[in-house]
Amino acid sequence: MSNSKHVVIIGNGISGITCARHLRKLNDSVRITVISGESEYFFSRTALMYIYMGHMKFEHTQPYENWFWEKNRIELKQAWVKSVDFSSKSLRIEDGSQLSYDELVIATGSKPNKFGWRGQDLKGVQGLYSKQDLELMEENTKSGVNHAVIIGGGLIGIEMAEMLAYRNISVTFLVRESGFWRNVLPKEESELVGRHIQEHHFDLKLETELDEILGDTSGRVRAVRTKSGEEIPCQFVGLTAGVSPNVDFLKESGLEIGRGIKVDLYFRTNIDQVYAIGDCAEFNEAPAEDRKTVEQVWYTGRMHGETLANNLIHEPVPYRPGVWFNSAKFLDIEYQTYGQVPADWDGDQVKSFYWEHAGGKISFRMLMRRDESILGVNVFGLRMRHEFFDQAIRENWSAEQVIRKLEKANFDPEFFAPYYKVIQEKFAADFDKNIPKVKLSWVQQLFGARV
Amino acid sequence: MKKLQIVGLVLFLAGISAFTLIPFLGTYELDFEKVQQQTKEIHQGKMGDILQPMFGKEFPSSFSFLSEFNTHFNSYNDQLKSEQKWDEVIWEDYRFPLAKAALSSPVKNSPWLYFGLSIGLMVLGGLLYNLPKYQEEPAGIKHNGIFHSAMKNRGWLGILTGSYLILFYIILYWFPAYLVNLVWMVDPLSQVLSGNSASQWFLYGLIYTLAILVMGIRMFRKYKGNAYQQLRTASVMFFQTAFAFLIPEILVLLNQPYFDFKNIWPLDYDFFYDYQIETFLSSGGVGLFMLIWGIMLILIAVPVFTYFYGKRWYCSWVCGCGGLAETVGDPYRQLSDKSLKSWKIERYLVHGVLALAVVMTLLTIANYFSGFSLLGNVTNQLHSFYGFAIGSAFAGVVGTGFYPFMGNRVWCRFGCPLAAYLGIVQRFKSRFRITTNGGQCISCGNCSTYCEMGIDVRWYAQRGQNIVRSSCVGCGVCSAVCPRGVLKLENGPEEGRINDLPISIGNDSIKLNA
Numbered sequence: 005m006s007n008s009k010h011v012v013i014i015g016n017g018i019s020g021i022t023c024a025r026h027l028r029k030l031n032d033s034v035r036i037t038v039i040s041g042e043s044e045y046f047f048s049r050t051a052l053m054y055i056y057m058g059h060m061k062f063e064h065t066q067p068y069e070n071w072f073w074e075k076n077r078i079e080l081k082q083a084w085v086k087s088v089d090f091s092s093k094s095l096r097i098e099d100g101s102q103l104s105y106d107e108l109v110i111a112t113g114s115k116p117n118k119f120g121w122r123g124q125d126l127k128g129v130q131g132l133y134s135k136q137d138l139e140l141m142e143e144n145t146k147s148g149v150n151h152a153v154i155i156g157g158g159l160i161g162i163e164m165a166e167m168l169a170y171r172n173i174s175v176t177f178l179v180r181e182s183g184f185w186r187n188v189l190p191k192e193e194s195e196l197v198g199r200h201i202q203e204h205h206f207d208l209k210l211e212t213e214l215d216e217i218l219g220d221t222s223g224r225v226r227a228v229r230t231k232s233g234e235e236i237p238c239q240f241v242g243l244t245a246g247v248s249p250n251v252d253f254l255k256e257s258g259l260e261i262g263r264g265i266k267v268d269l270y271f272r273t274n275i276d277q278v279y280a281i282g283d284c285a286e287f288n289e290a291p292a293e294d295r296k297t298v299e300q301v302w303y304t305g306r307m308h309g310e311t312l313a314n315n316l317i318h319e320p321v322p323y324r325p326g327v328w329f330n331s332a333k334f335l336d337i338e339y340q341t342y343g344q345v346p347a348d349w350d351g352d353q354v355k356s357f358y359w360e361h362a363g364g365k366i367s368f369r370m371l372m373r374r375d376e377s378i379l380g381v382n383v384f385g386l387r388m389r390h391e392f393f394d395q396a397i398r399e400n401w402s403a404e405q406v407i408r409k410l411e412k413a414n415f416d417p418e419f420f421a422p423y424y425k426v427i428q429e430k431f432a433a434d435f436d437k438n439i440p441k442v443k444l445s446w447v448q449q450l451f452g453a454r455v
Numbered sequence: 456m457k458k459l460q461i462v463g464l465v466l467f468l469a470g471i472s473a474f475t476l477i478p479f480l481g482t483y484e485l486d487f488e489k490v491q492q493q494t495k496e497i498h499q500g501k502m503g504d505i506l507q508p509m510f511g512k513e514f515p516s517s518f519s520f521l522s523e524f525n526t527h528f529n530s531y532n533d534q535l536k537s538e539q540k541w542d543e544v545i546w547e548d549y550r551f552p553l554a555k556a557a558l559s560s561p562v563k564n565s566p567w568l569y570f571g572l573s574i575g576l577m578v579l580g581g582l583l584y585n586l587p588k589y590q591e592e593p594a595g596i597k598h599n600g601i602f603h604s605a606m607k608n609r610g611w612l613g614i615l616t617g618s619y620l621i622l623f624y625i626i627l628y629w630f631p632a633y634l635v636n637l638v639w640m641v642d643p644l645s646q647v648l649s650g651n652s653a654s655q656w657f658l659y660g661l662i663y664t665l666a667i668l669v670m671g672i673r674m675f676r677k678y679k680g681n682a683y684q685q686l687r688t689a690s691v692m693f694f695q696t697a698f699a700f701l702i703p704e705i706l707v708l709l710n711q712p713y714f715d716f717k718n719i720w721p722l723d724y725d726f727f728y729d730y731q732i733e734t735f736l737s738s739g740g741v742g743l744f745m746l747i748w749g750i751m752l753i754l755i756a757v758p759v760f761t762y763f764y765g766k767r768w769y770c771s772w773v774c775g776c777g778g779l780a781e782t783v784g785d786p787y788r789q790l791s792d793k794s795l796k797s798w799k800i801e802r803y804l805v806h807g808v809l810a811l812a813v814v815m816t817l818l819t820i821a822n823y824f825s826g827f828s829l830l831g832n833v834t835n836q837l838h839s840f841y842g843f844a845i846g847s848a849f850a851g852v853v854g855t856g857f858y859p860f861m862g863n864r865v866w867c868r869f870g871c872p873l874a875a876y877l878g879i880v881q882r883f884k885s886r887f888r889i890t891t892n893g894g895q896c897i898s899c900g901n902c903s904t905y906c907e908m909g910i911d912v913r914w915y916a917q918r919g920q921n922i923v924r925s926s927c928v929g930c931g932v933c934s935a936v937c938p939r940g941v942l943k944l945e946n947g948p949e950e951g952r953i954n955d956l957p958i959s960i961g962n963d964s965i966k967l968n969a
Contacts, residue, residue, distance in 0.1 A: 050897040066900075310962060394960050419682035
């Protein structure tokens with residue numbers, strides 16, 4: 005198919021790059037330009053923490069070798085876009101030059117939330133999202149920092165704490181909720197993570213809100229004050245109370261913007277041939293009943309990119325996400341979730357099964373409807389098979405069926421302890437079911453780890 | 456660092472200093488008697504004449520001794536060569552046995568003392584350094600600071616370590632006469648095990664085994680909580696100690712051929728050499744068993760085990776080279792090159808070495824049955840070329856010396872012909888794969904960074920594709936370091952193992968081939 009239109013993508017994160025790659029897969033002749041001020045080449049921002057901690061170098065976080073882009077004729081331009089002139093279909097670049105497009109894809113991602121706290125712009129106060137943020141954090145923690153305060157108990161917060169610990173900087177967490185990431189995690193899981201945070205010697209202050217960040221005469225942070233009046237001396241403050249769409253440069257441009265760039269399920273904005281994907285997009289209506297209107301995870305960004313690439317080349321289809329999944333790692337504890345497991349639920353409508361290992365670092369939760377069909381699972385310290393739960397949830401398996409087949413779902417490395425066996429036993433006891441015992445192979449019995 | 460670890464480090468450094476200085480001790484003196492004992496009957500007269508000027512002279516160092524030895528010996532040989540009297544030239548290298556016999560040094564007199572001061576302190580220091588590691592930390596990935604380390608990121612310590620190893624290997628392979636003090640030092644141990652006096656190979660085998668044991672303990676500490684890593688580390692420690700080190704020595708004690716029951720042709724490239732075959736055939740039932748066992752390993756064990764478990768059953772569970780790479784080499788695994796270019800080079804090189812080993816062996820066997828009538832000379836030259844270039848330079852000097860420069864599997868990846876053979880089976884007929892867990896990959900790059908074989912694991916994982924690669928040795932570290940639980944080493948049905956057109960889960964809008 006011949007197609008010589010010029011698609012310009014602003015942003016080289018997972019959404020923009022996935023879109024560019026799939027455009028090229030689907031069509032050989034479309035001209036593709038990706039413009040980003042953040043970095044020359046696509047890198048995985050989920051890996052920023054590992055650079056700081058010396059697990060990797062920056063180039064290791066680049067999923068494709070540098071020749072890949074030229075080979076696939078994806079033009080890269082490293083520059084910040086100042087503004088977009090939608091009427092003449094051109095971008096104004098910071099160096100004063102212009103770049104015109106036939107179709108524009110905006111994939112500018114997020115920026116850390118700042119809620120107007122006093123002192124939020126002091127030196128030594130920052131969020132962590134971009135490559136520039138990481139460089140700033142290197143700079144801010146190079147010397148003279150003994151203690152840091154992290155505002156907000158979420159995924160980036162705990163990453164930041166782990167990073168600071170590597171540099172021997174002690175950390176206090178200020179968390180507004182009653183437990184760590186309690187707005188997402190049920191009570192038991194939140195407590196499990198909380199215990200692990202303390203095991204790593206972080207000071208976790210729950211139900212504590214930031215009042216003000218205090219600076220010294222040089223404009224550098226010297227302490228934070230909580231709403232209860234406690235003053236915590238510190239030389240660094242991490243702002244990790246979530247992120248919001250990075251769309252400031254598009255305000256008043258004619259593009260309809262709410263929290264993010266307003267799009268329909270085809271990623272179309274209010275302006276013809278302009279699309280938005282990834283963290284910066286806000287759906288007019290949620291794409292599914294269990295989804296939010298702004299989707300801010302790696303996986304959704306990738307799916308937006310895949311879908312829009314299809315829509316720019318083939319017959320457009322609406323974005324229809326499948327079964328929800330996500331994962332994270334809290335210090336040493338891995339977390340996976342499949343389907344719907346909200347932080348709280350109505351006990352009349354939803355049944356919960358929860359198992360936790362005596363060591364307090366491994367857990368399995370399954371929520372089910374009143375008829376005991378599966379809604380979703382939360383797993384900590386265990387690995388489970390995505391395909392298994394995708395199918396089970398999609399096909400509304402009964403909880404009993406899921407538990408009976410749990411060995412098939414196990415994704416832990418070989419010789420790891422067969423936790424699925426005790427999960428099965430606990431389920432059988434809690435729900436008065438008869439679950440046949442799994443027989444372990446002799447190799448596993450002889451050499452495998454014990455529960 | 457804990458106090459105990461600092462003590463360990465100091466002891467280790469003291470030990471390695473002693474180890475490095477010991478070769479310089481003592482004096483060398485030859486006499487007629489010693490020359491007679493150390494030379495073959497046909498050379499006894501000539502060697503006595505050649506070395507006569509050295510008799511009774513005391514040399515203060517191995518350098519002066521060997522320099523004078525070379526002067527006399529070479530002038531004799533050069534003379535004959537210029538007269539083209541090839542059959543009178545002495546081709547044997549007598550430097551090592553004569554230097555060993557000529558030495559008188561405190562090391563020779565009290566070997567255990569010096570053994571304790573060098574190897575003993577290195578082992579003790581290594582244990583004191585490794586055992587307390589991560590003691591008060593929860594189990595988890597211990598990669599903090601690797602790329603900020605002067606040792607693990609090609610910094611000055613890494614360069615120093617690599618250079619030391621390279622130098623050691625060069626001396627060991629080509630100039631062992633300079634190491635006779637160290638060989639005397641381990642002589643009593645060799646006497647206990649095999650009833651024979653030590654060679655430089657016994658010294659090497661001992662150090663090699665101890666290094667795997669001490670650094671294996673480091674692996675236990677580093678990977679506490681990871682049963683797979685613990686087990687395969689225990690396995691390589693066991694196979695090195697028992698199969699590669701102790702059993703061959705004990706066989707010799709029992710008057711049987713020296714034999715490593717887990718070494719497989721073509722890694723064991725001289726298995727079919729005529730002198731080996733002669734040894735097997737002249738050693739009765741045991742020798743015959745060894746010959747048949749070795750052939751069974753090649754023809755049955757490799758394909759069958761690799762079919763069921765992948766090449767990991769050998770490379771990261773049994774093999775001695777693998778054992779060293781997985782223990783001593785583990786701190787350097789992140790230095791392997793992941794580029795597509797290096798993968799291309801790897802395929803040419805490793806299969807080239809395999810082809811060379813096969814051709815050489817076929818020629819050797821053909822010659823064995825034809826009484827060296829067919830290209831006999833070429834075969835001999837091929838043997839010496841292979842032994843020098845592949846057996847010593849590639850496998851030894853580059854294979855281990857380059858750990859701090861190119862990662863811990865340079866030999867296994869680019870050179871090992873057995874790895875190539877196992878790899879062909881693994882790629883085309885095996886139940887082993889690394890399964891990618893649906894769409895959970897976040898492209899962070901930990902898997903690729905820590906793949907010692909230089910496989911760009913992430914390339915597959917982020918497409919939701921299983922990893923089926925001939926070079927994968929199944930060390931399981933990609934799975935361990937993955938922060939999202941995406942990778943699992945598995946043996947399973949062949950159907951669906953290679954999913955060339957993977958489909959990522961979770962997006963119902965379109966069906967796509969990532």
